[in-house]
Amino acid sequence: MTTIGFIGLGVMGAPMAVNLATAGFDVVGYNRTPSKVEPLVAAGGRKVSSAAAAASGSDVVITMLPDSPDVERVLLEEGGVFDVATAGTLVIDMSTIRPDLSRQLAQAGGDRGLRVLDAPVSGGEQGAIDGKLSIMVGGDADSFAAAKPVLDVMGATVVHVGPAGSGQTVKAANQLIVAGAIELVSEALVFLEAHSVDRERAVEVLAGGLAGNAILNRKAAAMLAGDFTPGFRVDLHHKDLGIVTAAAREAGVAIPLGALAATLMGSLRAQGHGSLDHSALLVQIEQLSGRSASN
Template identity: 70%
Template sequence: MTTIGFIGLGVMGAPMAANLVGAGYDVIGYNRSRGRVDALVAKGGRAASSVAEAVRGAEVVITMLPDSPDVEQVVMGEDGVLHHAQAGTLLVDASTIRPDVSRAIAQACRARGVRALDAPVSGGEAGAIEGTLSIMVGGDPADFDAAHEVLRAVGSTIVHVGPAGAGQTVKAANQLIVAGTLELLAEALVFLSAHGVDLASAVEVLGGGLAGSAVLQRKAPAMLDRRFEPGFRVDLHHKDLGIVLDAARAAGVAIPLGAHVADLLASLRAQGGGQLDHSALLLQVEKLSGEDNELAPNRAASR
């Protein structure tokens, strides 16, 4: 039985770790808040009280953490993964971080005899629960082959996209597309509402045409019900678009629409919407259209 150390049992990490347990892996979970670890133990996993305890003896270590500094600290910091991992351990970072940081981590891993993959995921909390995530993987092809069976327990679309850092670059593009689609969906709903169209019927027919997308399918129902409990927080998408903008600037490419959506997300966050789901871009479009709303989840529809 493969032993997997799983570090970071948040909204995405917890169901991913649970699916690995369900697939028959020996999963040792670590999280800063103990309640998340206890929940994994209740599902058949094992508990670790530190990064060191999660890593020792693990053949695979998976990290799912909020941002680049978190991954750098957990992997390369004092008493981090590289301090305790045995030679040949496979490190799979499923976090969404800067591509240059992933490349630096891969280099540090090679120096310690540890194999590293950057394997960010897309599909949101629902995809994590269902085990249907899309996983874009950067790193050595042989290491990808070694990790593929493990990744199959958490994802349904698993693709090697290039060397170290390539997975994070593709994830940045993913976040660019999702943000742009969410913004246009929000604008469409406000537009349709202003013309008195039945929104549920409109969403149904739009979903069957070229405008249909996973974003529309997964996010439109909650937007219509004005439910903005976070599946993916505005704070995190704001961070991700910062990665996109930095990477685009470094490459010398223009992303004018992406930059505009990044500004809209930043404004939504500045108004107190950081903890809402990113579909709360709907509230931002309503404000820009002259509607008086509040950045609060579960507000009853005003029309």
């Protein structure tokens, strides 16, 4: 039986680890808040008291952490994952972090005989629960082939997109598109409301045409209800858009609409809405339009 050390059991990580345990893998979980490991234990996994303990003796180590410094610390600190993992171990970082850091981690891990992949995900909490995430993987082809049976449990679309760092680059593009789509859907909803159109019917027909997109399908109903219970928090999307804008600047690429979306997301966060779902961009557009806020 393959043993998987899973580090980071938050909104996304917990259901991903549960799916692995349900599929028959021996999953050892660690989270800074111990109570968040309980769903994994209930699914047949095991709880340990440190990231190093999760990595020690595991065939595969998966990290699902909030930001670049968290991943760097867990993998590279003295006594961390890279120190305790044995040569040949697959280390799969499924967090969303800077592409340049992913390349550095792959090099550092490779120097120690580890096989390191960056494999960020898209699909939100529901995609994690359903095991239908889109997983974009950077790293060498042989390591990807070895990891695919594990990744297939968590994702419906699992694609090797190139060498180390490529997964994070594709994820940055994903977050750019999602932010822009949320912004435009928000603008459309405010526009429709201002003209006294039945917005539920409007969303139905828009979703069936060329304007159809995942935000209309998955988020619009809750947005109309003013329900911004987080599936993916403003705080995290703000962080991801920082990665996008930095990577675009590094490459000399203009992202005018993306920069605007990043500014609006940052403003929403500065107003104290960082814990809301990122679809709360609707609130920002309502405020800019001088209309009553959904929440």
